[in-house]
Amino acid sequence: MAFRDGKSDEQVLLKTTGLTKAFRGLVALRDQAITLRAREIVGVIGPNGSGKSTFFNLITGFSQPNSGQIEFKGRSIVGMRTSRIVALGIARTFQGSRLFGTLTVRENVLSAAQLRQPIGPIASVVRGPLYQRNVAAAEAIATELLDLMGLTDQSDRLAADLPYGDQRRLEIARALATKPELLLLDEPAAGLDSNETKVLAGLIRTIRDRYGVAVVVVEHDMDLIMGLCERIQVLATGEVICVGTPEEVRNHPRVREAYLGHS
Amino acid sequence: MSQLEYIIQQIINAVSLGSLYALVAVGLSIVFGVLKLTNFAHGDVMMVGAFTTVLLIGIGMPFAPAMLCGILASAVAGFLIERIAYRPIRNAPDVTRLLTSLAVTYILENLGILLFTSSPRNFPLPDILNTSWQLSGGAITFTNINVLTVALTFVSLIGLGWFITRTTIGLGMRAAAEDMQAAQLVGLNVNKVIIIAFIVASAYAGLAGVLWAAQAGVVQPQMGFTPLLKAFVAAIIGGFGSISGALLGGYMLGALEIFIVAFMPDVVVPYRDAIVFALLIAFLLFRPGGLMQPNREIKL
Numbered sequence: 001m002a003f004r005d006g007k008s009d010e011q012v013l014l015k016t017t018g019l020t021k022a023f024r025g026l027v028a029l030r031d032q033a034i035t036l037r038a039r040e041i042v043g044v045i046g047p048n049g050s051g052k053s054t055f056f057n058l059i060t061g062f063s064q065p066n067s068g069q070i071e072f073k074g075r076s077i078v079g080m081r082t083s084r085i086v087a088l089g090i091a092r093t094f095q096g097s098r099l100f101g102t103l104t105v106r107e108n109v110l111s112a113a114q115l116r117q118p119i120g121p122i123a124s125v126v127r128g129p130l131y132q133r134n135v136a137a138a139e140a141i142a143t144e145l146l147d148l149m150g151l152t153d154q155s156d157r158l159a160a161d162l163p164y165g166d167q168r169r170l171e172i173a174r175a176l177a178t179k180p181e182l183l184l185l186d187e188p189a190a191g192l193d194s195n196e197t198k199v200l201a202g203l204i205r206t207i208r209d210r211y212g213v214a215v216v217v218v219e220h221d222m223d224l225i226m227g228l229c230e231r232i233q234v235l236a237t238g239e240v241i242c243v244g245t246p247e248e249v250r251n252h253p254r255v256r257e258a259y260l261g262h263s
Numbered sequence: 264m265s266q267l268e269y270i271i272q273q274i275i276n277a278v279s280l281g282s283l284y285a286l287v288a289v290g291l292s293i294v295f296g297v298l299k300l301t302n303f304a305h306g307d308v309m310m311v312g313a314f315t316t317v318l319l320i321g322i323g324m325p326f327a328p329a330m331l332c333g334i335l336a337s338a339v340a341g342f343l344i345e346r347i348a349y350r351p352i353r354n355a356p357d358v359t360r361l362l363t364s365l366a367v368t369y370i371l372e373n374l375g376i377l378l379f380t381s382s383p384r385n386f387p388l389p390d391i392l393n394t395s396w397q398l399s400g401g402a403i404t405f406t407n408i409n410v411l412t413v414a415l416t417f418v419s420l421i422g423l424g425w426f427i428t429r430t431t432i433g434l435g436m437r438a439a440a441e442d443m444q445a446a447q448l449v450g451l452n453v454n455k456v457i458i459i460a461f462i463v464a465s466a467y468a469g470l471a472g473v474l475w476a477a478q479a480g481v482v483q484p485q486m487g488f489t490p491l492l493k494a495f496v497a498a499i500i501g502g503f504g505s506i507s508g509a510l511l512g513g514y515m516l517g518a519l520e521i522f523i524v525a526f527m528p529d530v531v532v533p534y535r536d537a538i539v540f541a542l543l544i545a546f547l548l549f550r551p552g553g554l555m556q557p558n559r560e561i562k563l
Contacts (some may be wrong), residue, residue, distance in 0.1 A: 030275040083450050084446050098444070099445070100437065110434060111446075121432050121459055124432050
């Protein structure tokens with residue numbers, strides 16, 4: 001399944017400018033700006049409370065910025081409701097697991113696959129040929145993604161019963177089922193051991209190569225970020241302190257000071 | 264009359280009463296599941312369905328189509344209530360939402376009183392539904408309306424089970440009930456899911472309202488209050504927000520009430536409702552997640 005042809009690699013996918021969010025006077029994110037091109041893998045790092053999750057919440061419409069712009073594929077998505085933003089092509093996973101625990105593994109992916117294979121309330125009871133086609137397409141997406149994530153054997157288990165590592169991968173599968181162009185991963189390696197983290201990095205690269213999605217990874221795990229990302233943005237107390245390649249970021253004095261402890 | 268026949272009779276009574284409780288409780292649970300809202304107006308949506316049916320029978324419509332129109336009227340009422348009253352306060356604090364649902368209750372009841380006065384009206388049940396069956400020389404009796412109640416409950420709940428587990432919309436409803444934010448993130452239009460949940464729950468309220476009124480033989484504007492309270496108890500016993508829990512709770516409550524009346528000493532019988540509500544308090548205190556969700560906490 002190809003989500004789109006890959007010729008527009010250089011096109012700007014996401015562009016934020018002057019993004020600022022304060023909660024009751026406490027600034028969570030100040031004047032953040034990032035430009036993201038198709039098929040890029042970008043990392044956002046920073047200590048706790050540096051504004052990483054706020055950044056994701058703003059992009060996905062869970063909270064509204066006090067000021068600043070968010071453009072996705074050239075159009076402003078500020079103020080848009082979450083389900084529309086997702087329909088435009090942005091998907092995300094959460095810090096910790098936010099699966100539908102009482103649904104099966106397969107149903108979790110299907111719930112997302114139906115976005116691109118819409119089935120109305122009447123069609124879902126009457127069941128004409130279009131319904132059959134859409135259901136088959138959604139099932140095919142689920143089958144492919146569960147296979148990719150190595151979850152095929154677990155298809156009929158309840159999501160809540162999966163081991164933690166499998167839950168994290170299921171969450172990525174569910175996000176991918178909406179056929180995004182931009183995938184936001186919120187601490188995907190949290191709680192994984194170093195081996196699982198390595199597998200995860202490989203999976204993220206495979207996802208990018210196969211589906212042509214751009215990926216933003218918010219992480220604490222420096223190994224994952226440094227090994228995986230082409231560019232990294234470093235946040236500290238809500239402000240961008242540097243942007244660059246892993247090498248540049250590693251050697252940046254303010255990063256060493258603010259994030260890695262000291263030089 | 265033998266002991267066995269007496270017991271069979273009581274089982275029939277319990278299943279019949281439990282079906283009504285289950286129908287109402289299921290509707291409450293559907294709304295609570297997706298919206299985390301205790302919808303007090305659910306009882307009044309029952310009343311809308313019952314009144315519509317009675318009025319249509321009054322102008323000469325046969326029972327079955329009149330009942331269908333009643334169910335439809337309830338579904339429309341549920342749609343309007345969600346759209347007008349609940350959607351604007353969806354993200355308000357729980358107290359606001361609870362009070363709004365009480366306000367909707369009072370508005371509907373008073374509207375009913377204005378239109379139809381508060382005195383009960385006869386429910387014109389067709390003769391065929393009043394026909395009673397006598398088994399074992401009259402030791403076991405039941406009427407066709409009992410049979411219809413149980414049959415429609417079974418059929419409609421099987422339909423609901425199918426809808427919830429086998430359709431895409433049902434999948435969306437289960438996902439939204441589990442985690443509203445995550446549901447939005449997989450692209451589900453929450454407004455759509457909630458409105459469908461309301462329509463389905465209200466259609467069940469309509470069906471329950473018609474059957475309740477048909478069994479009672481009367482309709483009146485405040486008729487929704489008692490079934491709402493009982494269904495609330497049933498839903499809590501089963502596990503609020505769980506559809507299978509509501510079903511289980513409904514039948515258990517029906518069985519308990521019949522048991523008290525049929526097998527307890529006469530001195531206890533008048534305390535039937537007190538026992539039932541004591542049970543509610545016990546569940547809220549010691550097992551707030553009900554039978555189906557032992558680990559869950561609920562808040563109203």
